[in-house]
Amino acid sequence: MAYTELDRERWVAEDPAHKRADRDDFARDRARVVHSAGLRRLAAKTQVLAPGHDDFVRNRLTHSLEVAQIGREFGAALGCSADVVDTACLSHDLGHPPFGHNGETALDEIASRIGGFEGNAQTLRLLTRLEAKRAHPDGTSAGLNLTRASLDATTKYPWARGEGPYETNKFGVYSSDLSVFHWLRDGAAPGVRCLEAEVMDWSDDVAYSVHDVEDAIASGWLDPRVLHSATDMSAVLDVAGRTYAPDLARDALGAALERLLASGVLPAAYDGSRGALAALKDMTSRLIGRFVLVVELATRERHGPGDLTRFGADLVIPDEARAECSVLKAVANHFVMTTDERLGILSGQRDVVRALVEAYAAQPESRLDADLRLDFLAAGTDDERLRVIVDQVASLTDVRALALHRQWGG
Structure with missing residues (x-):
C-alpha cells in the first residue's frame, strides 16, 4: 500500500514556496526533528545512568540515534518509508523530562488533577504545540507541523488516559491536545497503531x-x-x-x-x-x-x-x-x-522535580522561559497554568534542572 495524499497532509497547509521540488515530504519531517531544540536537549537527559557519569554510557540523544539507525533499516526492509520510521524513532523520547522515567513519575503525581503526565503524550504536545516552526492562521502554534504519517508513527499509545485497549498506565495524548490527535488519527481504527x-x-x-x-x-x-x-x-x-x-x-x-x-x-x-x-x-x-x-x-x-x-x-x-x-x-x-x-539517587531526583515545580509556580513571570511565559499569561485557568509549568519542567535537561535547583535554594 503506497503512501497517500492523506498520509502526506500537514495540520496547517504550508506555502508551496517553502517546499523544494527535490525533497520528499517525509524527508522534510525528519529534518525538522533533527533541527529541533527538543532533540538537542536529549543530549543532557538520563537514559539509565545520568549524563556525566561515564563517557561511554548512552544518554537519551545517543539512544534515540541508535533506535533510528535500527528502525530506519528495519522499516525499509518491510517497505515502510525509511524517513517516516526515522522521524518516529528520533522523536520517541522527546517528551521525556529530566531524570528519565523517574522524573516522569514525579510529574505524573504533580499533574494528577490535570490528567497526569506521560512522556509519550508530552512528545505529541511538543511536536504539535511547543516546538516553534509553523502556526495556525489565528497565531497559535502548530509545532513542527509534521505530516499525518510521521505524527502517527510517533504515537506509540494512540489513546487518551484510561482508554487503551489493554490494561496500561501509558497513553499518548492529553485532553488539551485531542484536536490534533483526532486529526492525525483520521482513518485509523481506535487503539490500533500504524x-x-x-x-x-x-x-x-x-x-x-x-x-x-x-x-x-x-x-x-x-x-x-x-x-x-x-x-x-x-x-x-x-x-x-x-x-x-x-x-x-x-x-x-x-x-x-x-x-x-x-x-x-x-x-x-x-x-x-x-x-x-x-x-x-x-x-x-x-x-x-x-x-x-x-x-x-x-x-x-x-x-x-x-x-x-x-x-x-x-x-x-x-x-x-x-x-x-x-x-x-x-x-x-x-x-x-x-x-x-540507585534507589537513593532516584528519590533525590523526584525531590528536585517537585521543588522545581514549586519554584516556577512561586515566580512564573520571572522564571519561565519566554515562550512558556507567554503561554502562562494566556492561560485562563489554574489547571492550564499548571500544565504550562509542567511543560517547563519537562523541557529541562538533567544538568539545567540540578543547576536551577541549586540556584533557587533547593
Whole structure:
C-alpha cells in the first residue's frame, strides 16, 4: 500500500514556496526533528545512568540515534518509508523530562488533577504545540507541523488516559491536545497503531534491552559472570516476569535465557581491554541482528512480499524473541536501576522535580522561559497554568534542572 495524499497532509497547509521540488515530504519531517531544540536537549537527559557519569554510557540523544539507525533499516526492509520510521524513532523520547522515567513519575503525581503526565503524550504536545516552526492562521502554534504519517508513527499509545485497549498506565495524548490527535488519527481504527509506530517501538525495545546491558558491563555496574550464574539470574527472571512480560510463563523466560547463553553472544568476563570492548560491541551487533531478523521474517511470513505500510500490516513479534528481549531488560533493571544506591539517587531526583515545580509556580513571570511565559499569561485557568509549568519542567535537561535547583535554594 503506497503512501497517500492523506498520509502526506500537514495540520496547517504550508506555502508551496517553502517546499523544494527535490525533497520528499517525509524527508522534510525528519529534518525538522533533527533541527529541533527538543532533540538537542536529549543530549543532557538520563537514559539509565545520568549524563556525566561515564563517557561511554548512552544518554537519551545517543539512544534515540541508535533506535533510528535500527528502525530506519528495519522499516525499509518491510517497505515502510525509511524517513517516516526515522522521524518516529528520533522523536520517541522527546517528551521525556529530566531524570528519565523517574522524573516522569514525579510529574505524573504533580499533574494528577490535570490528567497526569506521560512522556509519550508530552512528545505529541511538543511536536504539535511547543516546538516553534509553523502556526495556525489565528497565531497559535502548530509545532513542527509534521505530516499525518510521521505524527502517527510517533504515537506509540494512540489513546487518551484510561482508554487503551489493554490494561496500561501509558497513553499518548492529553485532553488539551485531542484536536490534533483526532486529526492525525483520521482513518485509523481506535487503539490500533500504524505499522511504522510498531517498527519504532520494537526498535526501541531492541536498542535499550541490548545497550543497557552493554552500558552496565562497560561502566562496571554489572560483572558479566553473573549472567552465567543460575542463582543470580533467578532473580532476573522474576523481574522479567513481573515487569516486562507478565503474560509469559517463567519456563518461557528461563528458556529464553538458556537460548541467549547457548548463542555465545553474552561475554563470560570483562576487563576493559580493547579486546573486551570489541567483544562487547560484537554482542550488541549480534543481538540486534537476531531480534530484528526474526521479527522481519515472522512479519513477512504473515503478510507476504511487497511494501508494508501504515494499516496494511501489523508487526509480528514471536514470543521467543519478546522473552529474550524481556530477560535482557530485566538484567539492567535488577543490577543497575533498582540497587540500593540507585534507589537513593532516584528519590533525590523526584525531590528536585517537585521543588522545581514549586519554584516556577512561586515566580512564573520571572522564571519561565519566554515562550512558556507567554503561554502562562494566556492561560485562563489554574489547571492550564499548571500544565504550562509542567511543560517547563519537562523541557529541562538533567544538568539545567540540578543547576536551577541549586540556584533557587533547593
